Amino acid sequence: MHHDLDLAFLTQRAERLIAQDGRRLLAIAGAPGAGKSTLAAALLAALPQGSAALVPQDGFHLADNVLTDLSLRDRKGAPETFDASGFHALLQRLSHNTEPVVYAPQFHRELEAAVAGAIGVPAETPLVVVEGNYLLLDDEPWAANHNLFDEAWFLTVDDVTRRERLIRRHQNFGKSSQDAVSWTMGSDERNAALVRSSASFADLIITADAPRLH
Template sequence: MALDELVNAATALVGERRRAVLGIAGAPGAGKTTLAEAVVAGVAEVRGEDWVAHVPMDGFHLADVQLDRLGARGRKGAPDTFDAEGYAHLLRRVVDDPDAWIYAPGFERTLEQPIAAAMVVPPSARLVVTEGNYLLLPEPHWERARRATTEVWFVSGDEDLRRSRLIDRHVTFGKERQAATRWVAESDELNAALVASSAARADRVVVNSPRGWHFRA
């Protein structure tokens, strides 16, 4: 199975390290979270649940109260609507402080708000998987996050399907379909173009295709 290859590659990142961090980047709707969860589940099956942890970037969304202060709620999801410094600091701590219980924020999609300390990296975790749109951007805040990772994989796939999934996701979490379609066209796709421009900086490209996940040759 193609996923087995990805799970083996993720596990191999640890090697002699005390802990490795695998980053998964890609445009909105590309399947980053689905891939991250599949890799985490696959590694847990082989190595045990305590050996791997999952810390998404989504928990570092700025809360709406901060977006309103900045006049940025209409651009929610853009790079400057995240606490990139906080995210980079967390990933650095994950690497430098492996004997601590490290709590991280999660993200509640129904509320569209970050939730403090919803995730945890236990000392037993040898591999931490994180996913976020902007891990490969050539900007100081995001490059600090990138430097804390062992590798970053970029998720690629069918663009029409990606946009369709995005619209469906927005509808699922409360938007009317017309509003969801407009948000994807006017907001998500601007962010997707920015993310795509950084794809060449990835260590590996993972293709999300009808035959499953696989590395691009």
């Protein structure tokens, strides 16, 4: 199913998940720069307080020293630069919901590193919104996540807007103008092509107009 980005419509879909019994997981996937974190934040703000928590996939970035040891430093952001099995284990804990609180890591761009235990998800929180690039990949271990999501959305935006956002983001966090363009058109673009191949696994494909939610 395809739909334009409409926060009221999406909020109603999320509220239907909240109204069901037990814990529900909602995936928001999309390419780098598509606007996933902006949409997720807007969705949480629109939902009743305490009814949803946000857990980003970015918290499972491998540390830079690990990437250097694995000769993957120049591929940071690609699927193989995440602790995908650890991410899956967290999703299982969140889905099973047998613990009083589950703590998730959070990635801090200013540090270029994840901080453990930064996001607490209490058992009484009915909806967990999971946001990330690779949530719907059909390769293991990522594919094992599909059955844990009660609903999956895939967010798209035109490539010109998406690349401009990425260039600005890289510059804002310390890259030179030349390096920001090189990274956006190189590593980010390869990752975006891979992410787009997973869109068919979404229940809803959302097309975003650039000015929306910004």
